[in-house]
Amino acid sequence: MPRSFLVKKYFSNKKPYHRESQLESQTAFVPESFPRAELPTQNNSSALTCYPSNPFYMDLLPAPISPVDPVSLPSSPLGPLDLSSSPSSSSGEEEEDGGRSSDPPSPDVLQSVYYCLHCSKSYSSLSALSHHQTSHKQPSHCVPLHQKPALPTEVSTRPAFHCKHCPKEYNSLGALKMHIRSHTLPCVCPTCGKAFSRPWLLRGHIRTHTGERPFACQHCNRAFADRSNLRAHLQTHSEVKKYQCGSCSRTFSRMSLLHKHNLSRCCPAS
DNA sequence: CTGGGGACGGGGCCC
């Protein structure tokens, strides 16, 4: 049984889904060009075997950080103190760059005073500063005084890691690595040769071959191979469904149905 | 045309 099924909140302010770019990456890398002659065969008992094509991982070097251009930064009169306005600010990831963006210390500043970019407090030791930082619940934003930026707005919010295969940018190496898997598609189905970015995607795909349906509906006899599909199915049991038309208050089990509804007769503007 | 199922992808979080 699923452990934490449908327990989270439903909010739909996520970023729009860019299907086109996905299709682009898919068609660029997949199955048609897969060397089927070299596919693992039945004697390979592991259906989940992945075949990493690691040369792409050589591309994971972080992009060089150019000097911060304050003009390109989001204008924030409050500077780094404005924590509430941008909870997902990527400035916390700046420690990823390992100080790449820091200037060499000025020779006339020999003392090590550590400065918090959030609240401007200064500390004589890094440990004291670290302790202080816990109050901000943010990774290290604080720099020694000799690296103190001239303007508080110079906290970089730029992603530092660029994908070599597409224009996407990420502010952590892990996120970039995860993304690059969608280009390299290292997990290959031994049955049909279709390639996937992650092992659990392959696992789900393999269920389409085996017919396994581990996600059962508790309201009816249906079962599903995919948890998302069960979630959508459960909406059909609900009287008030998740997606509601703004005009006629009709509810739908799926966003796509609501879109269709909007595109048809009802409330074309909503 | 509408509702629903199937298949799949991405980001985020946790371990």
Place this chain on the structure above:
DNA sequence: CGGGCCCCGTCCCCA
């Protein structure tokens, strides 16, 4: 840091 998992979402197809 990487793997596994979860949730959210889309597109396609069919009844």
